[in-house]
Amino acid sequence: MSIVELRQYTLHPGARETLIELFEREFVTGQQAVGITVCGRFRDLDDPDRFVWLRTFPDMAHRRRALEAFYTGPVWRQHRDAANASMVDSDDVLLLRGPGFTPEPGTSEVLATVCHPTDAAAFAAYAARHLGTAHALHHTEHAENDFPRLPVRTGEEVRVWFGPAAEPAPWPTRRLRLEPVKPEGFPG
Numbered sequence: 001m002s003i004v005e006l007r008q009y010t011l012h013p014g015a016r017e018t019l020i021e022l023f024e025r026e027f028v029t030g031q032q033a034v035g036i037t038v039c040g041r042f043r044d045l046d047d048p049d050r051f052v053w054l055r056t057f058p059d060m061a062h063r064r065r066a067l068e069a070f071y072t073g074p075v076w077r078q079h080r081d082a083a084n085a086s087m088v089d090s091d092d093v094l095l096l097r098g099p100g101f102t103p104e105p106g107t108s109e110v111l112a113t114v115c116h117p118t119d120a121a122a123f124a125a126y127a128a129r130h131l132g133t134a135h136a137l138h139h140t141e142h143a144e145n146d147f148p149r150l151p152v153r154t155g156e157e158v159r160v161w162f163g164p165a166a167e168p169a170p171w172p173t174r175r176l177r178l179e180p181v182k183p184e185g186f187p188g
Contacts, residue, residue: 001097002037002056003063004138005152006114006160008044008092009051015086016043016051020181022082023051030075031055035066039100040162042110042178049088052112052178056100060143067147094160095145095152098138101162103180112176115159115169123159126169135163 011019020041028038037056044050057063070076084090094114103110117123131137138160145152 002058002100003060003141003143004039004054004056004096004098004100006094006096006112006138007053007055007090009053009087010089010092011049011051011086012088013049016049019051019083019086022079022086023053024181026075026079027083030073031066031070033075034069034073035062036070037100039102040110040178041181042176043181045109045177045179052176054101060141060146064146067150071149091151093150093152094156094158095141095143096138096158096160097141098160099136101136103162107180110162110178110180111165112160112162112178113166113169113173114176115161115171115173116157117159117169117171120157123169123171126167127159130166130169131161131163135161135166137161 009019020043023041028041031038035057039054039056041053042051044052057066101110115123117126127137140156140158145154
């Protein structure tokens, strides 16, 4: 299982497409060049001013080294002002452990569920009955954020899954309807 960041950005009104274009043109390959796997990138279908994305790392030590390399490197230095100008908030970040998630080509909508279970055993039973292998299931990574320059939400126990709608969980949940960003030259 990888270390996964689920990043949810609130953007200034009308800035989402500007950020997506910059992200796809510069930040995907810029992060990949330092060993970061950039997974799914999404428009929130219920909020035109939100951009949601995931990136993965093999472990926490690799995460720290890769983030240091990217955020002190030339790609971020050259484009950070433009990226930051599009954002109201970039601190809604969950640090997770799981497989990561990239939608299949041609997917038009993805359902992501963020659940706050109060009982780990009861959640495991729920997951066994309702989630199966059709969902990419992630859980809170409790390691200390060793790159504090980028905050992550702490003090929460969450389960996040991507995939078809499942039987509603008996705990507080938030469902995100997401449209995958289609990279330049991507069919569909």
